[in-house]
Every structure is written in C-alpha cells, then in structure tokens.
Amino acid sequence: MEWGVTLLIILGSFSLLMASGTPVAFCFLTINIVGVYLMWGGAIGLEELSYSIVSSLATFSLEPLPLFILMGEVAFHSGLASLIIETLDRWLGRVPGRLSLLSVGAGTLFSTLTGSSLASVALLGSVLVPVMEKRSYKKSMSLGPIMGSGGLAAMIPPSSLAVLIGVIGEISVGAILIAIIIPGLVMAGLYAIYIIARCKIDCSLAPAYEVEYMPLLEKIKITVFYVLPVGVIIFLVIGLIILGIATPSEAAATGTVGTFIIAAAYGKLNWKVLVKSLRGTLQVTVMVFVIIMGAKTFSQVMAFSGVTKGLFQFTLGTSLSPIAVIICMQVLLLILGCFMEVISIMMLTMPLFMPLVRELDINQVWFAVVFLVNLEVAVLTPPFGLHLFVMKGVAPDDTTMADIIKAAVPFMGLALLAMVLVMIFPQLALWLPSLMRR
Helix, strand or coil: CCHHHHHHHHHHHHHHHHHCCCCHHHHHHHHHHHHHHHHCCCHHHHHHHHHHHHHHHCCHHHCHHHHHHHHHHHHHHHCHHHHHHHHHHHHCCCCCCHHHHHHHHHHHHHHCCCCCHHHHHHHHHHHHHHHHHHCCCCHHHHHHHHHHHHHHHHCCCCCHHHHHHHHHHCCCHHHHHHHCHHHHHHHHHHHHHHHHHHHHHCHHHCCCCCCCCCCHHHHHHHHHHHCHHHHHHHHHHHHHHHCCCCCHHHHHHHHHHHHHHHHHHCCCCCHHHHHHHHHHHHHHHHHHHHHHHHHHHHHHHHHHHCHHHHHHHHHHHCCCCHHHHHHHHHHHHHHHHCCCCHHHHHHHHHHHHHHHHHHCCCCHHHHHHHHHHHHHHHCCCCCCCHHHHHHHHHCCCCCCHHHHHHHHHHHHHHHHHHHHHHHHCCHHHHHHHHHCCC
C-alpha cells in the first residue's frame, strides 16, 4: 500500500475516533493496537507492542514530569502564587494598564512554580478579573493579558510541556528547559509593551485609579519575604542545570523539596493541601504517561508502515530548503491548532516531524522551542483553544465567547511574532544552552 494512502487511513481513523468522543490518548492506543496487529503478524505484533510500551515509560528522562507537576500543585493549593501577585501589586505605580501588567508579571513569576498554563490562567483569571471589572477595565485589557501570560507557564521552566516534547522527540530535556527561558521572557516583554502602548493610545481601556502608598522599605521587606524564596526555587531548578551540578531529574527533585519547605515556612502546608496536591499530581501524571505511551508506539507504527520514509522522500523531492520545510511545519501546526488541543497536535506531528528535522540537520533544541511557541498560539486559537474555555469558566457571567476570542487575538499575534523572532535569531533559544556545563 502506498504510504500516502496509509497516512490518510491513519489520520481518518484518528479523526473518527476523536469525533466519537474517545479520549485522545486512547485514540492513539487504538490505532497502535490495530496497526501492529495488522502489520506485525497478529499476536506477535501485540507482544512487541507491550515491549515498546514498557521501554517508552521506563526511562530516566521522564522523572522530572511528576516532580514538576507536584511543584505546581503545591504552589497552587498552598496559595504561594497569591502572595506573589500581592507583592507585585505593591511595586506597580500608576502605569498605563496597571492590572494588565500585573497579570503579565504574575504570570511570569508563577510560571517558575508550575508547568501548567491552564492552572495559571485559572488562578490569574479568578484573582484578577473581578478586580479589573471593578476598575472598569475593558474586556480586551482584562481577559487578553491573562490568557496570554498564562501560557508563559509552558515557556518558562519548570515546563511539563517542554519535558513532554523532549521525551517524545528524543531531545535533551535539560537543554530544552534552558532554551525556552529567553523566548519566554521575550513573549512577556512583547505583552508588556503592547499593553502599555494600547493603554497610552486609549486610556479608556484601563482607567487609572489611585494606588495606596507604601514606603519603599516596606516594599523591599515584603519582596524579600515573599518573592526572594521563589528565586531560590528558580535556582534549584534552572541554576543547578545550567551549572551542571544536577540533571533535570535531580533539579526537579530539589525544586520540589524547596517548594515544600517554603510552603511549610509560610504555614501554608497542611494535610488538606498535601492530599489535594498528591491527588492532582497522580491524575495528571497518569494522563501524561498514557499520552507518552501512545505517542511513542505511534511513531513506531508510522516508521514500520513506511509513512515516515515516504514523507521524508517526498520532502526531499520538493527541493525545499530546510527553513522552508520548517515554515511549512509551523503553518500546519497553526492550522491544526484551530481544531485540536496541544497534546493531540504534539502526539500527531512529532513522530512525523522529528525524522525530517534530524535528516535535514536542523538543530533539534531550536526546533523544539519554535514548536513549543507555536503550541502556545494553539491554546489561544478558536474554536478549540483551551485557554478560551478556561477563561470562559472564570470570567463574569456577561462575558461571551466572542469577547474572549476578540481579547485573545492580539496576544496570538504577539506569540507568533515571538516565534518569528526565534526563527530569525536562533541564538535567542540556543545561547543559554551553550553556557551549560556538560
């Protein structure tokens, strides 16, 4: 059977299973089981599949995932993130779009405690949107910045999505975690510049209001007390990896221990928080492991069926340059982002893209960063962007989905601009990894 026909059958089957409401991980597992049974000799194929499943999960590169997830759960349930928001609020004066800028700053700092962009959007939305509504902020300046800055959780370590890309794409997890730092900060900077510029042009978007005065010494005191410990956690995760002192797994462990200690020191760690954190970690980890299991075996089915080889030969036959191939990949991801959530996109495309990336001798870490930024556009893309639905859940009752989509569009554009900048200036992603001690 021609590889193109095989690819169409696989994609068609996947689409039908998705349309039936089957969870995405089980869609891939179903395709994998049927595929290996037909192509690998029945029962023997199923036995090989079981070996592949075990080998895909029995790897040290997966260790940071549950630990990063646990860090985020503890930070979320213990209320550490709320303390950060309150501290940043004290430092902002009467700048244009004050509360919108607060959401960007808080989203950036909160990203260092959690790898979940959905949790970040939910927290920032539930805390800041009511305050913005009270201050007569327009929805474009209240909802948009929160949805955009919430996505920074995937672009600043610890990022569970970055670990997932590294595992599925067989790329250095530590290098990806370090590589996303500057692009993530670039995105945050673009968001802040846009907010200030828009509010300067149209003051009615975010009306100014009187801010309670606080002495400088008091500001420094609460910053040292509430924000400096977050810097310790950042060092325990990122600093140890850059210095070559710890592997990503070891850094994840030290960061998790540090989060527990800080939560306990603030009196925020109790039995209820611990149970909620462990339960949430277990649920998310099981889901992620099933996804990895499906994606790994799916890539093997693609290779054995001849789809990977056929796609590779077709791409070489087009005489496209490597950068043109990358641009085509990104366009495809943008289209898929309109109809699928990020995990589905990752599972479907990484097994197809990575063999091409390696054969064309494209830097894999750089490609992973570009891929990840593109996925952050997907979470804002209608009609199925997950951030849109999370925001709908925490926004005021009179907020329509049209309001949310309209607020998200500028931040989609800014995320795309960040992706273009990383493509034009690869060192934005590659400079920090080059400093890592081997």
